[in-house]
Amino acid sequence: MRDADGMSTTPSPQRHDWAIHIGGTVAICVIVGLLNYLIRGGQFAMSMLYSFSIGVQISAYIALLLQGVEWLLRRWHGAPSAPRKVWVGWIWMMPCVLLGSVMGFTSGQWLADTLSGNRSTLPWDLTDRRFALSLSFTLLVSLLSSMFFFAVYKLNAARLQQAQAERQAAEARLTLLQSQLEPHMLFNTLAHLRVLIKLxxxxxxxxxxxxxxxxxxxxxxxxxxxxxxxxxxxxxxxxxxxxxxxxxxxxxxxxxxxxxxxxxxxxxxxxxxxxxxxxxxxxxxxxxxxxxxxxxxxxxxxxxxxxxxxxxxxxxxxxxxxxxxxxxxxxxxxxxxxxxxxxxxxxxxxxxxxxxxxxxxxxx
CATH class of the missing domain: 3.30.565.10 (Histidine kinase-like ATPase, C-terminal domain)
Structure with missing residues (x-):
């Protein structure tokens, strides 16, 4: 959509991606915090504090890692200003998700402990079974969330490329129509001029x-x-x-x-x-x-x-x-x-x- 002559009033795909990312992260943190409260009990506010502290930092670390990989891939391909597309594939996403989840879990738990005054046991302090369950749950949620966001980004990028192709085709069509119109006007004028030269x-x-x-x-x-x-x-x-x-x-x-x-x-x-x-x-x-x-x-x-x-x-x-x-x-x-x-x-x-x-x- 446009307003007066050209200023777009439709949110860009990049802004739309970030809106989905932020909204999805908040929704996931609420769900995880609610499940943790229902399963483990305790205070609801404390459960939400840990969920948001860990979830937001995991999301941020994964996003930053993916942005860094995308920047490196653009530089590697010699296209730092190429049209927007999904450069990061599944093979690059997995390491970013694993590393971002571990970093976000550790720093998020430390932040929640600092804000609440509690002292949580770190993953490497847990018994093997609890460590495996805690780590598996964190990675599973991070992986499923990342797969969802990645699919949305690919869809938005495809839509953007399609819109650009349609706009270029329409502009080419308009140029063709205009080039056909100009000779029509010119030939009519020359025909009148030819008659006038004689008279x-x-x-x-x-x-x-x-x-x-x-x-x-x-x-x-x-x-x-x-x-x-x-x-x-x-x-x-x-x-x-x-x-x-x-x-x-x-x-x-x-x-x-x-x-x-x-x-x-x-x-x-x-x-x-x-x-x-x-x-x-x-x-x-x-x-x-x-x-x-x-x-x-x-x-x-x-x-x-x-x-x-x-x-x-x-x-x-x-x-x-x-x-x-x-x-x-x-x-x-x-x-x-x-x-x-x-x-x-x-x-x-x-x-x-x-x-x-x-x-x-x-x-x-």
Whole structure:
């Protein structure tokens, strides 16, 4: 999940791992302390003190040992900054669990003795049978806990790698869609320029100069996956200047971008095909031309972008209005689906007074 433009609001897998580790350690200490109280009797608080003192230190020692082994393995493989994965396998986990359990048991019992004023017998002071039982129980709990945590870490690492692969695939798809969109816009403009060269050479020269300026400003920005609304409206202004050279007074333009929304991020050239569609199918066929209005508004945490014209309007059949038959409209739908999924909404509808309106709703 994301908040405004990119700051993630979903806990990272590393933070999730540590939350499970801490929560699991606390739960295990409570269970062991309760079992010890029920079996051996004594004071409940004292049983919990020893359980938490020993359990937390065993968990900490094992975690530190595993982190150290993972760091050494990364250095050994020459990948200290490699993408996150589970480097420590079962063969490395077992020695860490055994050593961490012995260290944690000894230091945890000493800490509990210090806090309580008691003096416990150490494992090597016990008879063989009690020593074996005490050590076996400690190792069993440590091993089962470590196996659980290790399985959770592997699952989270696999999920992270899958999410990264899906994100890279989506970004590649968006780049492909954008590269397909740019030639479509460029070829349409060049086709108009070719006609204009024969009819009005002077205006064709002005249009060519505008086109060069437009391409210089647009091509570099279009290689990014996101830019601000202010930059999006600037690119539209450049493109509409080209169209006004061709259509003259028949094309009237109104761009409405509140200053408070200028810094919001959107995919590059998102509105370009909608503007092109409105001109080509709405205003150009109209004898008197008309007005093109592009606006942005914020409603709660939803950003609404509208491209409206008062031209010839949409075909009479609802299916044509709803689906959109043009290349540009199909690209808009697909880009929104790739980037935002179900969080984005796009519709193209007729206006009551004539013309059409394309509306995009996005998470702000």
């Amino acid at each position: 009005r050479p002077d205006e064709a020269q002005q249009m060519l100069d505008r086109l060069i300026d437009y391409l210089r400003a647009t091509l570099l920005a279009s290689r990014s996956t996101e830019h601000t609304l202010a930059e999006e409206f600037e690119r539209l202004s450049d493109y509409l200047a080209l169209m006004q050279l061709r259509m003259g007074e028949r094309l009237r333009v109104r761009l409405d971008l509140p200053a408070a929304l200028a810094g919001l991020g959107v995919p590059p050239l998102l509105l370009q095909p909608l503007v092109e569609n409105a001109i080509q199918h709405g205003l150009e066929p109209h004898v008197d031309g008309g007005e093109l209005r592009v606006s942005a508004a914020l409603q709660g945490r939803r950003l609404t972008l509208e491209v409206a014209d008062n031209g010839t309007g949409l075909p009479a059949k609802p299916s044509a209005a709803g689906a959109g038959t043009g290349f540009g409209l199909a690209q808009v739908r697909e880009r929104l689906a790739q980037r935002y999924g179900d969080a984005a909404h796009f519709e193209l509808t007729p206006q009551a007074g004539g013309g059409s309106m394309a509306r995009i709703e996005l998470p702000a």
